[in-house]
Amino acid sequence: MSAVRELAMRAKQASRRLAVLSTEEKNALLSAMAEELTVRKKEILEANRKDVEAGKTAGLTGALLDRLELTEKRFAEMVEGVRQVARLPDPVGEVVRKWRRPNGLEMEKIRVPIGLIGIIYESRPNVTVDSAVLCLKTGNAVLLRGGREARHSNRALAQALGEAARKRKLPAEVVALVEDESREAIPEMCRLDGVLDLLIPRGGHGLIATVLEHARVPVIKHFHGVCHVFVHRAADPAMAEAIVVNAKCQRPATCNAAETLLVDRDGAEKILPRLVKALRARGVRLFGDEAAAKASGEKLSPPANWETEYLDLTMAIRVVDGLDGALEHLARHGSHHSDAIVTEDRATAERFLREADSAAVYWNASTRFTDGGEFGFGAEIGISTDKIHARGPMGLEELTSYKYVVTGRGQLRE
Amino acid sequence: MSAVRELAMRAKQASRRLAVLSTEEKNALLSAMAEELTVRKKEILEANRKDVEAGKTAGLTGALLDRLELTEKRFAEMVEGVRQVARLPDPVGEVVRKWRRPNGLEMEKIRVPIGLIGIIYESRPNVTVDSAVLCLKTGNAVLLRGGREARHSNRALAQALGEAARKRKLPAEVVALVEDESREAIPEMCRLDGVLDLLIPRGGHGLIATVLEHARVPVIKHFHGVCHVFVHRAADPAMAEAIVVNAKCQRPATCNAAETLLVDRDGAEKILPRLVKALRARGVRLFGDEAAAKASGEKLSPPANWETEYLDLTMAIRVVDGLDGALEHLARHGSHHSDAIVTEDRATAERFLREADSAAVYWNASTRFTDGGEFGFGAEIGISTDKIHARGPMGLEELTSYKYVVTGRGQLRE
Numbered sequence: 091m092s093a094v095r096e097l098a099m100r101a102k103q104a105s106r107r108l109a110v111l112s113t114e115e116k117n118a119l120l121s122a123m124a125e126e127l128t129v130r131k132k133e134i135l136e137a138n139r140k141d142v143e144a145g146k147t148a149g150l151t152g153a154l155l156d157r158l159e160l161t162e163k164r165f166a167e168m169v170e171g172v173r174q175v176a177r178l179p180d181p182v183g184e185v186v187r188k189w190r191r192p193n194g195l196e197m198e199k200i201r202v203p204i205g206l207i208g209i210i211y212e213s214r215p216n217v218t219v220d221s222a223v224l225c226l227k228t229g230n231a232v233l234l235r236g237g238r239e240a241r242h243s244n245r246a247l248a249q250a251l252g253e254a255a256r257k258r259k260l261p262a263e264v265v266a267l268v269e270d271e272s273r274e275a276i277p278e279m280c281r282l283d284g285v286l287d288l289l290i291p292r293g294g295h296g297l298i299a300t301v302l303e304h305a306r307v308p309v310i311k312h313f314h315g316v317c318h319v320f321v322h323r324a325a326d327p328a329m330a331e332a333i334v335v336n337a338k339c340q341r342p343a344t345c346n347a348a349e350t351l352l353v354d355r356d357g358a359e360k361i362l363p364r365l366v367k368a369l370r371a372r373g374v375r376l377f378g379d380e381a382a383a384k385a386s387g388e389k390l391s392p393p394a395n396w397e398t399e400y401l402d403l404t405m406a407i408r409v410v411d412g413l414d415g416a417l418e419h420l421a422r423h424g425s426h427h428s429d430a431i432v433t434e435d436r437a438t439a440e441r442f443l444r445e446a447d448s449a450a451v452y453w454n455a456s457t458r459f460t461d462g463g464e465f466g467f468g469a470e471i472g473i474s475t476d477k478i479h480a481r482g483p484m485g486l487e488e489l490t491s492y493k494y495v496v497t498g499r500g501q502l503r504e
Numbered sequence: 505m506s507a508v509r510e511l512a513m514r515a516k517q518a519s520r521r522l523a524v525l526s527t528e529e530k531n532a533l534l535s536a537m538a539e540e541l542t543v544r545k546k547e548i549l550e551a552n553r554k555d556v557e558a559g560k561t562a563g564l565t566g567a568l569l570d571r572l573e574l575t576e577k578r579f580a581e582m583v584e585g586v587r588q589v590a591r592l593p594d595p596v597g598e599v600v601r602k603w604r605r606p607n608g609l610e611m612e613k614i615r616v617p618i619g620l621i622g623i624i625y626e627s628r629p630n631v632t633v634d635s636a637v638l639c640l641k642t643g644n645a646v647l648l649r650g651g652r653e654a655r656h657s658n659r660a661l662a663q664a665l666g667e668a669a670r671k672r673k674l675p676a677e678v679v680a681l682v683e684d685e686s687r688e689a690i691p692e693m694c695r696l697d698g699v700l701d702l703l704i705p706r707g708g709h710g711l712i713a714t715v716l717e718h719a720r721v722p723v724i725k726h727f728h729g730v731c732h733v734f735v736h737r738a739a740d741p742a743m744a745e746a747i748v749v750n751a752k753c754q755r756p757a758t759c760n761a762a763e764t765l766l767v768d769r770d771g772a773e774k775i776l777p778r779l780v781k782a783l784r785a786r787g788v789r790l791f792g793d794e795a796a797a798k799a800s801g802e803k804l805s806p807p808a809n810w811e812t813e814y815l816d817l818t819m820a821i822r823v824v825d826g827l828d829g830a831l832e833h834l835a836r837h838g839s840h841h842s843d844a845i846v847t848e849d850r851a852t853a854e855r856f857l858r859e860a861d862s863a864a865v866y867w868n869a870s871t872r873f874t875d876g877g878e879f880g881f882g883a884e885i886g887i888s889t890d891k892i893h894a895r896g897p898m899g900l901e902e903l904t905s906y907k908y909v910v911t912g913r914g915q916l917r918e
Binding site for chain 2: 106109110189191195197202204205283287288302303305306308309310326329332333336340341421439443444445447448449450451452453454455456458459460464465466476477478479481482483491492493494495496497498499500501502503504
């Protein structure tokens with residue numbers, strides 16, 4: 091048996107212990123973890139410095155080094171995040187529905203933990219702690235596989251969490267870190283059917299392709315967002331400008347930032363010059379189709395395609411034939427993540443909200459709101475780009491399954 | 505592009521048309537389908553006779569031939585089933601949750617169709633109609649792959665459904681039948697990522713293994729049930745006997761029939777002789793461990809393993825050390841489908857209901873109740889043996905996803 095499978099089986103065994111803990115016991119575990127992280131702060135930051143040094147030597151870009159670094163402030167926020175999750179309501183045990191059958195059977199549908207959840211993520215080491223505590227709060231054990239550039243940080247963090255579990259008389263493997271850095275580790279996690287109940291890959295094309303290729307376990311992908319703002323002919327121009335600029339520029343590297351601006355052919359000549367000017371003023375590099383160039387009176391070269399997630403200050407502009415053209419574009423080129431319409435016309439907005447097949451659809455608001463915190467979920471483990479089980483921001487509730495509890499007095503099936 | 509992928513893409517396109525239909529329009533479609541089936545009854549039964557004849561020639565067993573045959577009565581029930589689904593409430597459009605954020609954003613979580621659902625099933629041709637109408641009722645298009653022994657029946661049924669769609673000005677491909685009978689068709693369906701939103705395989709080990717091997721699309725398995733009845737020391741003996749007999753014998757070929765009887769060591773000598781006698785009187789072939797043989801005073805040979813789904817009048821008996829022994833057995837050998845405890849002791853029952861990790865857990869009732877109809881769902885597309893998205897009986901609600909609809913007045917993310 092591979093080391094990964096052995097570790098996963100110990101974590102699965104540990105998940106049975108977690109599943110029957112009360113909310114108070116789980117919260118006490120999280121508090122103990124916050125405490126242990128605090129106690130070990132010095133050695134964790136030391137481990138992190140090793141990773142940052144190694145990253146510099148290996149020539150990581152500034153952006154990657156920044157993601158890797160645990161500053162004092164980030165460390166404090168990470169620990170405070172653990173305490174915040176402890177304070178959130180626990181969905182496990184919630185009676186979703188309760189009913190009685192004509193034969194007298196008492197039926198309850200009850201939220202339960204999923205079991206063992208695998209998470210594959212990239213550089214940021216605080217994800218180790220963030221995702222572990224969300225899983226633990228919902229009674230799940232977690233099998234983590236972080237980026238190799240954060241290896242020392244992840245090990246130090248996982249050891250702190252494991253030690254806190256041990257102090258609470260629980261197996262350290264409630265948080266199991268896969269330290270195998272070979273290419274085989276991810277395919278192996280994908281093939282842990284019967285052990286791993288769910289796998290959540292968070293990352294780019296390469297990771298998602300590998301997971302899709304090998305997965306025999308259920309997967310909820312946290313993949314890219316090619317998000318759109320559609321400016322309808324009946325849009326308020328100032329609002330359209332503000333929303334387009336916010337959706338593109340406020341934090342362009344996120345999955346809910348807009349990549350494509352769709353403009354209604356009717357009215358394009360009025361609104362587009364203003365939008366182009368505002369975007370250019372923020373340093374946005376623009377692509378556009380011929381009609382967009384004409385309507386804006388600007389030189390725009392066409393984008394290579396309409397499916398690219400730029401993740402930077404780049405935007406593609408397309409002129410479409412009204413709502414139908416916008417919906418057709420979304421169906422053909424969109425990633426079904428977050429899409430907005432700007433219009434003062436209620437009937438058009440309502441059709442857009444109903445017919446755009448996206449995890450989050452917005453009327454007169456920025457796509458940047460697709461986020462567990464902004465939605466009021468208190469925390470999120472990521473944003474699902476799948477439609478099964480969880481869609482959009484995934485909070486605690488989405489880390490649970492359910493069971494049916496049936497109470498009888500000897501009822502038999504006839 | 506393969507013929508399967510081409511068909512799937514047409515069905516996916518058709519799913520966009522279905523997704524925006526009102527409940528009334530979908531119900532009218534189902535009524536038209538019931539009507540078209542009735543009109544074509546003669547040719548459908550004729551097609552079915554061809555399948556039955558071919559099955560006889562090929563030497564199918566009596567049980568398989570019986571599953572294959574569409575009698576007048578079954579045909580009438582199938583058509584009535586379509587009308588019943590039309591009368592069920594439509595979950596699509598339901599506002600699951602509605603809230604307001606401090607920044608004034610109006611949030612709604614709304615049930616939506618999943619898109620294109622693939623279903624792979626075996627001999628019974630009425631599954632073609634049953635599963636198609638459940639998908640259509642929830643605004644999903646369906647890609648069906650039935651057993652090759654039912655090829656003529658399935659084609660005639662799918663043609664009737666498609667013709668009814670056409671008469672309602674919808675593409676016939678809202679019900680798309682994969683007629684490719686080669687071994688490659690199933691792996692191809694599994695690899696339709698980006699087109700097929702969900703694949704539901706209903707069948708035996710071979711089918712499930714093939715699907716797991718190749719699936720790149722989300723899968724909800726409808727796999728086997730190794731269900732248990734645990735007779736606790738505080739069980740009412742008459743109730744224990746009635747439940748064990750019902751769970752094993754009432755319809756042994758179903759996934760919710762019990763395969764294993766667990767008996768508390770404390771009291772086994774009192775209750776086991778009675779249980780063994782009752783089961784033997786119904787012709788049940790029994791296996792048992794040494795302790796079961798001793799406690800019952802009968803000759804019992806040990807089962808080959810504790811994981812077999814017998815699907816016939818066979819049962820394995822094991823003596824366990826109280827509730828903990830029973831839970832340990834379920835965790836190690838169970839399939840997490842449906843498991844029952846018989847006891848008059850509330851505290852023991854409550855621990856069992858909480859700690860047994862099964863889709864349905866029963867206290868003093870037969871495992872045979874795990875069924876969409878018995879649960880009051882009105883209809884079921886099958887019983888999920890997975891924990892993600894849907895667990896246990898899957899009704900209309902489980903054939904939906906959701907989206908977040910956000911209404912603003914120009915809100916921006918800060």
